Amino acid sequence: MASNNGTASNGADSAEAQGAAKQQLRAIVERIERLEEEKAALAADIREVYAEAKANGFDTKALRQVIRLRKQDLSERQEQEAILATYMHALGMLEPGE
């Protein structure tokens, strides 16, 4: 890929255009990589909080479930449970009144 020489010409997909695309591409890649780096750092922080909680005697599995449920809409959760109950009933895993 050639570097941009600062002047434009009328050639379609010219060397200049490619050089510009290259610069743009670099910028995009850098921005994304920076953001992903920060995102990974936050993921690490979250893991650390769970680890600390575990060290204090909390059940991390239950903790994660709580977080998940708080995120989930209540009605949706009830719907899920209704479907599950229907299936379990069909398999005889629950009694009619249950």
Place this chain on the structure above:
Amino acid sequence: MASNNGTASNGADSAEAQGAAKQQLRAIVERIERLEEEKAALAADIREVYAEAKANGFDTKALRQVIRLRKQDLSERQEQEAILATYMHALGMLEPGE
């Protein structure tokens, strides 16, 4: 569930201990939810960069491939070398410390 706060009487699993655990639980949940919120915001930022790139004519699939490649790149070659070394070691072609 969690640690005692030092002012409680010696009753095992006393009301004080339970209250402390409850406060700790709240704190943990809040910290995690806050961090996940920030993480989600970053994910949104990343999506936005891709969308903007796409609007500028970039192929997002290619972009993602480039990002992935750059992430793997170094670690990839390092793993290749690690595999070779471990393989040779397993066959007694290298000494343990080598």
Place this chain on the structure above:
Amino acid sequence: MASNNGTASNGADSAEAQGAAKQQLRAIVERIERLEEEKAALAADIREVYAEAKANGFDTKALRQVIRLRKQDLSERQEQEAILATYMHALGMLEPGE
């Protein structure tokens, strides 16, 4: 829930349809559980091979690395080539069909 068996009356979600769905559900669950059982057996076989290898002095970590390498090997190089091609295409250095 599922398809009608052709002999039922035209009542929507009739007792017949529900019974059919129930039978279908049972069949599905049984098939899946059977397949998972076989899958678990194979996983046990694999573990056994590793254990035997270890007993013969092989480094299981190295073995796993070798297996992983052989699995990636071909697909890896193919992906590398795909990335390069897509990258060049994204920068207009290759025509679509190329």
Place this chain on the structure above:
Amino acid sequence: MASNNGTASNGADSAEAQGAAKQQLRAIVERIERLEEEKAALAADIREVYAEAKANGFDTKALRQVIRLRKQDLSERQEQEAILATYMHALGMLEPGE
């Protein structure tokens, strides 16, 4: 790596030993790869059953949950629910009597 010439000598970690290890390694790798192939085939079968069920109108998410629950010991499941309830109560997500 040298091939095995069929004769033994007294050299520790001799070429013969290495050749034998090589043959053994090949055999192990082949066995594992064969088993993993079969395992992958079963995984594909399972995916297919789920896909078929989905095509017949079943909710695969609920289906997976049913399978999981049937695998899980009942008492263990009750224990999980008890822990969860305790946590949710502590966060005010459930009323005392609930």
Place this chain on the structure above:
DNA sequence: TCGCCTGATAGTTGCC
């Protein structure tokens, strides 16, 4: 816009 599919994440299991 919806459904599919791949990539990221959480859970489980086996090993040390």
Place this chain on the structure above:
DNA sequence: GGCAACTATCAGGCGA
């Protein structure tokens, strides 16, 4: 009993 590898689940992105 903790850690690490592997597996299954889930959510977001892509194509029809």
